[in-house]
Amino acid sequence: MNQKPFIALDFPTWKDTSSFLELFDESLNVKVGMELYLQNGPVIIENILNKNHRIFLDLKLHDIPNTVYGAMKGLAQYDLELLNVHAAGGKAMMEKALEGLDAGRPANHNCTKLIAVTQLTSTSEKQMRDEQLIARSINDSVLHYASLAKQSGLDGVVCSPHEAMLIKEHCGEDFLRVTPGIRLSDDEKGDQQRITTPEKAREMGASLIVVGRSITKAENPQLAYEQVVKEWGA
Numbered sequence: 668m669n670q671k672p673f674i675a676l677d678f679p680t681w682k683d684t685s686s687f688l689e690l691f692d693e694s695l696n697v698k699v700g701m702e703l704y705l706q707n708g709p710v711i712i713e714n715i716l717n718k719n720h721r722i723f724l725d726l727k728l729h730d731i732p733n734t735v736y737g738a739m740k741g742l743a744q745y746d747l748e749l750l751n752v753h754a755a756g757g758k759a760m761m762e763k764a765l766e767g768l769d770a771g772r773p774a775n776h777n778c779t780k781l782i783a784v785t786q787l788t789s790t791s792e793k794q795m796r797d798e799q800l801i802a803r804s805i806n807d808s809v810l811h812y813a814s815l816a817k818q819s820g821l822d823g824v825v826c827s828p829h830e831a832m833l834i835k836e837h838c839g840e841d842f843l844r845v846t847p848g849i850r851l852s853d854d855e856k857g858d859q860q861r862i863t864t865p866e867k868a869r870e871m872g873a874s875l876i877v878v879g880r881s882i883t884k885a886e887n888p889q890l891a892y893e894q895v896v897k898e899w900g901a
């Protein structure tokens with residue numbers, strides 16, 4: 668997989684999405700999340716693949732193991748780079764997710780990597796303690812989820828850049844640290860809590876970055892994308 672930033676296509680329609688993609692004359696790494704997928708269905712995947720972009724399908728599955736198995740088996744038909752589940756679903760769920768992905772993968776497809784969301788980048792330590800009743804540091808919680816994901820055979824995790832180095836040290840260089848929570852230095856943090864710039868994310872041990880509003884809401888998205896690529900160094 669190349670290391671280009673994944674642009675989060677958080678748009679409601681294919682019309683908005685295709686207008687955005689037409690601004691670029693290169694093949695991009697893009698992330699399709701629940702806003703776009705749930706309102707437009709799987710055709711959105713075909714449309715984007717037909718334009719030669721590579722997809723991280725971010726549906727953050729979190730359900731009983733049997734249900735996640737079935738959902739993953741179905742999703743495995745698409746030629747995707749990355750898929751994700753919530754590590755909070757537990758080891759049995761993550762193992763079944765992987766099994767489903769293997770069971771449904773057509774022989775001629777690349778291996779879609781499966782990663783687990785740890786603590787959302789919109790979650791602060793205070794919120795984690797008060798609302799999830801986890802009386803530990805956010806680093807402990809994220810590292811614990813990363814270890815569970817690794818034991819379950821997954822390829823990596825979604826975390827913030829702030830925990831990336833710790834995970835690299837404990838789970839190894841090859842275990843992916845995919846980090847949203849990325850902002851260019853003048854951008855609003857919005858609903859995100861654990862953020863940094865593309866350049867710092869690289870220094871902090873991220874293996875891939877996900878960038879949404881800093882690009883999609885920029886006055887000039889191409890220039891913002893170029894700036895992100897330059898800082899990230901891919």
Ligand SMILES: O=C(O)c1cc(=O)[nH]c(=O)n1[C@@H]1O[C@H](COP(=O)(O)O)[C@@H](O)[C@H]1O
Binds near residue numbers: 725877
């Ligand atoms: O799994 C994700 O992609 C994800 C996990 C996480 O912890 N935090 C997070 O922001 N994301 C996604 O990454 C994107 C970040 O968007 P921006 O905050 O606009 O850059 C959104 O599409 C989120 O759904």
